[in-house]
């Protein structure tokens with residue numbers, strides 16, 4: 001086997017007549033950011049759902065750290081070291097920002113069966129949670145209700161929750177969406193540091209960020225990987241230009 | 250707006266003051282009425298853990314109320330007839346001791362909640378409501394046909410069960426016992442709600458996918474909440490049977506499950522004292538309106554409608570100005 005942390009082999013998923021994932025084999029190696037780009041509806045989120053659990057592929061496998069996790073539940077994959085951020089925020093809207101990250105720390109601790117101690121007074125949880133908020137720049141908002149956050153702040157919180165898991169690999173679905181120029185900048189800097197801790201499979205529409213960050217890029221169109229390579233290779237590929245980057249070339 | 254803490258304290262002090270006043274003016278019936286409210290409040294605190302924090306709309310919580318009731322009824326019946334209970338070769342003597350009865354009620358309700366929860370939590374939404382309702386009906390009809398313990402007529406217990414150091418036949422003493430248990434249950438609820446378990450359960454209600462992605466199992470969290478919830482409602486059932494010195498299949502009825510939900514909605518879903526305020530109001534309405542008209546449920550329905558439409562946070566939400574109700 002290769003040294004890939006995360007690996008898909010021949011993943012296939014159909015929704016009726018639509019091939020949403022069409023024989024996708026990609027891998028994520030230690031220390032890298034592997035960007036997945038592609039037009040709307042290309043099947044990027046569908047691919048992520050199969051990698052992280054929640055959507056079962058019709059065929060093909062997902063390996064994490066060399067182990068086949070295709071049949072494992074979402075929670076099992078998370079415990080095995082996979083941290084996912086959602087394109088559409090999946091956060092506890094009625095809870096505070098801090099409570100949302102403490103939930104992550106609690107998941108990582110694997111000890112939710114405590115009925116007596118105060119979660120927010122447990123330093124082993126809040127220390128991890130606050131460190132994560134610090135890194136994404138949300139520490140001042142920690143007592144705000146999640147519902148009161150801006151769209152961009154919710155993206156940051158998604159990333160903060162993933163950080164609390166200290167994962168083996170990150171899988172992020174459009175973390176820059178709605179961040180604005182400055183937010184994007186900060187997020188780019190954060191992801192840049194993060195790759196040393198764990199590699200990132202990054203789905204992103206923001207091409208400046210992708211070209212700045214990615215070690216490798218795979219281009220997904222109609223569920224198929226039509227090209228895969230370094231930033232320069234993808235930039236200069238005529239297939240990619242025609243299929244996707246047309247307006248940017 | 251009034252702070253929620255103040256509302257809670259006023260409710261608790263009110264619960265203490267009214268029966269004491271009733272002792273002074275010698276109105277034992279008022280004490281019985283307030284005791285009834287306190288016991289219903291305990292049952293609803295139990296349900297509120299599943300419903301308010303876990304988002305589980307159980308229309309079968311009367312199962313646990315009834316199990317508690319029959320645990321009391323059966324044990325006391327054997328004690329008063331000097332017989333013993335034969336359970337597949339196991340000979341169990343009856344008892345008139347409240348603590349023992351409570352323990353049995355709690356353990357059996359918890360066990361039933363675990364089995365019912367295991368099956369019901371495979372579904373969610375309307376299907377969960379229907380399955381829990383179906384379990385309720387199953388127990389209801391079983392109790393009706395259980396002729397060994399009175400069948401449709403139920404069981405009468407002649408003397409209220411005992412508690413060490415108290416004379417439970419004195420209404421105010423039995424009331425005090427129930428009030429202490431309500432406080433204990435509220436304290437448990439408060440701790441649990443702020444503990445890691447409560448935090449995770451609260452998130453499992455709102456976004457189960459998030460809970461999964463941090464490596465926790467939302468269904469397992471809800472199952473444990475359902476078990477705790479059932480156990481508390483079971484305890485209330487044992488007290489309710491002791492208050493009336495009578496237990497019958499109506500304790501298993503779906504109307505009772507519905508009333509528990511209604512009184513939580515009136516008080517405030519997911520609020521610590523929602524069940525307490527709801528139960529007091531419910532018993533008061535039942536008494537006053539029930540004395541005026543046979544159709545008091547219609548008025549109760551109207552009040553419920555008004556609250557659902559105009560005060561999503563129930564009475565507590567209305568008083569504290571915090572609308573945010575969930576479910």
Ligand SMILES: Nc1ncnc2c1ncn2[C@@H]1O[C@H](COP(=O)(O)OP(=O)(O)OP(=O)(O)O)[C@@H](O)[C@H]1O
Nearest residue numbers: 015018020038039040041042043044045046047087
């Ligand atoms: N559960 C589903 N049932 C049927 N079709 C689906 C389902 N989920 C996704 N699709 C379809 O599969 C295709 C891929 O969707 P997906 O969300 O993966 O695209 P995407 O690449 O993430 O797009 P975007 O850039 O807009 O996020 C789309 O045509 C979508 O309509």
Ligand SMILES: [Mg+2]
Nearest residue numbers: 044045046087
């Ligand atoms: Mg998508």
